[in-house]
Amino acid sequence: MAYPHTRLRRMRRDAFSRALMRETDLTSADLILPVFVREGRDVVEAVPSMPGVERVSIDRLLRVAEQAQSLGVPALALFPVTPPEAKSLDAHEAWNPDGLAQRAVQALKKAFPELGVITDVALDPFTTHGQDGLIDEDGYVVNDATVAALVKQAVSHAQAGADIVAPSDMMDGRIGAIRAALEAAGQINTRILAYSAKYASAFYGPFRDAVGSAGNLGKGNKYSYQMDPANSDEALREVALDLEEGADMVMVKPALPYLDIVRRVKERFGVPTFAYQVSGEYAMLKAAAANGWLDERACVLEALTGIRRAGADAILSYFALDAARWLRERA
Numbered sequence: 001m002a003y004p005h006t007r008l009r010r011m012r013r014d015a016f017s018r019a020l021m022r023e024t025d026l027t028s029a030d031l032i033l034p035v036f037v038r039e040g041r042d043v044v045e046a047v048p049s050m051p052g053v054e055r056v057s058i059d060r061l062l063r064v065a066e067q068a069q070s071l072g073v074p075a076l077a078l079f080p081v082t083p084p085e086a087k088s089l090d091a092h093e094a095w096n097p098d099g100l101a102q103r104a105v106q107a108l109k110k111a112f113p114e115l116g117v118i119t120d121v122a123l124d125p126f127t128t129h130g131q132d133g134l135i136d137e138d139g140y141v142v143n144d145a146t147v148a149a150l151v152k153q154a155v156s157h158a159q160a161g162a163d164i165v166a167p168s169d170m171m172d173g174r175i176g177a178i179r180a181a182l183e184a185a186g187q188i189n190t191r192i193l194a195y196s197a198k199y200a201s202a203f204y205g206p207f208r209d210a211v212g213s214a215g216n217l218g219k220g221n222k223y224s225y226q227m228d229p230a231n232s233d234e235a236l237r238e239v240a241l242d243l244e245e246g247a248d249m250v251m252v253k254p255a256l257p258y259l260d261i262v263r264r265v266k267e268r269f270g271v272p273t274f275a276y277q278v279s280g281e282y283a284m285l286k287a288a289a290a291n292g293w294l295d296e297r298a299c300v301l302e303a304l305t306g307i308r309r310a311g312a313d314a315i316l317s318y319f320a321l322d323a324a325r326w327l328r329e330r331a
Contacts, residue, residue, distance in 0.1 A: 024309040026301065028072035028324035032118065032274075032316045036210050037061050037104045038081040049206035050279055051286045053318050055081050058100075058107050064321075065112050071324035075116030077166065077316055078104055079211050082125045090134065091126035095152035102160040109161040118193060119157040121150055121167040121178070125211050130220065132169040141225055147174045154178045158187040166251070168195040170225045179246030193274060194247035197235035197261050200226035203254045203280030210279065235261050236268055243271060252312075254278040256303060259310040266311030275312040277303065282318045297326050 011017045036055040038045065043057040056064060065076060080101040086093040093099055101119055108117050122132045123146065129135060133146030146169065154165045155178075165182075167174050175194050182190050200223050227234060239250050252262045255275035266273045285303070289296035300319045307315050317323065 024305055026305045026308050026323075026327065028320075028327055029074055030308060030312075030314055031073050031304075031320040031323060032075045032077055032116075032314055033064070033068050033073055033320035034077040034079060034276075034316050034318060035061060035064055036079050036081055037100060039083055039100060047206065047210040049209050050283055050318065051290065052322075053210065053282070055210065058104050061104060062107060062111050065108055065115055067321055068324075069112055069115050071321060071328065073320050073324050075118055075164070076108065077118040077120065078108075079120050079207075080104070080125055081211055087126055087128045089128055091123040091149055094123055094126040094149065095156040097156055097159070099156070102156055105157060105160040105162050116163045117161065118164040118166050119162040121154045121157065121165050122169040123149060123153070130208075132222065132225065133171060139220075141222075143171050143173070143225075146171050147177050150174050151177050151181045155181050155185050155187065158182055158185065158190040162190065164191040164193050164249075166193040166195060168198060168251075168253075170195065170198050170222075170227070173245070175242045175247050176245030191248040192246060193249040193251055194239075194242040195253055196239040196242040196247065196250040197252045197258070197265065198226050199229050199254065199258065201229060201254050201257070201278070201280070203257070203278050206279035206283045229257075232261060232264065236264060239265050239269060243269060248272065249274055249313075251276060251316075254281060255307045255312070255315065256281050259306065262307065262310040262312050272313050273311055274314045274316065275307050275310075277307065277315055277317040277319070279318070285319075297322075301326060 011021050038055045038057060040057040041059055044060055045055040047053045068076060078101055082093060105117050124130055124132045131141050133141040136142050150167060150169060157165050175192060242250060249272040251274045252258050252265060253276040255277045262275050285299055288294040300323055304315055304323055
């Protein structure tokens with residue numbers, strides 16, 4: 001019915017009616033906190049390109065986990081900062097049962113058994129060249145040998161106690177190989193979060209600084225395995241393949257520049273769909289807020305709500321703890 005019988009502003013007049021018709025909810029349970037863990041004890045090291053984000057030793061990581069749990073954030077995503085001397089061409093440190101990631105998982109599950117622990121399955125923190133996989137003599141990232149290494153890494157994480165392994169490498173066939181290996185190892189309840197639509201994005205720069213792979217990668221790129229930002233249909237093919245191979249959840253990365261991909265994936269497949277608000281998105285909001293150009297709290301919550309509205313069931317965000325606090329204050 002036309003105006004004036006229909007006035008959409010009627011329902012916007014008061015807070016109570018706006019709340020009654022709100023289509024998308026954002027809660028702390030929708031958030032996952034990515035954390036950077038490094039060797040040492042009682043170490044807290046700032047990441048200059050990501051104000052407020054720190055690399056922490058395992059003992060300090062437990063304090064972060066305690067905060068997350070108290071705020072209702074259900075899971076952490078671990079990213080190890082590998083010492084230079086532990087990096088190699090074959091990335092063998094990635095599946096060391098006594099490696100940094102494995103010890104961090106064990107410590108977290110012992111102290112906070114109900115907190116979800118997600119581990120990154122990729123080789124870039126462990127390679128001397130900074131690529132997510134193994135390379136041939138021409139520097140090309142080879143697929144099948146990389147998959148074999150990723151399988152060993154994923155199984156070692158599961159055996160350490162990881163609840164979810166998250167292959168972020170974009171190799172072909174790695175989800176099926178990891179699923180088969182987990183089943184064979186008796187790790188039947190270990191979930192796989194597949195980075196199915198991971199784009200070769202310019203928004204990853206601060207993350208590579210944080211995890212210590214930027215210097216190794218140098219002027220190299222990841223165009224031969226991560227997706228072209230211009231492509232959308234290809235993302236649906238990637239998701240379909242990963243689900244067929246045994247993924248329990250799928251990821252779109254980055255989040256905000258790829259909300260159309262989040263929506264298409266959720267509508268097509270109806271499976272648990274995660275999105276990663278990446279380091280570049282975080283750094284932009286932080287920089288604008290520091291300059292007084294944006295209201296950090298309002299813009300962060302709006303951005304996260306927009307990602308949820310697009311169809312994301314959960315969001316990996318460096319703002320997770322702050323956002324959880326703000327949501328609690330708003331409630």
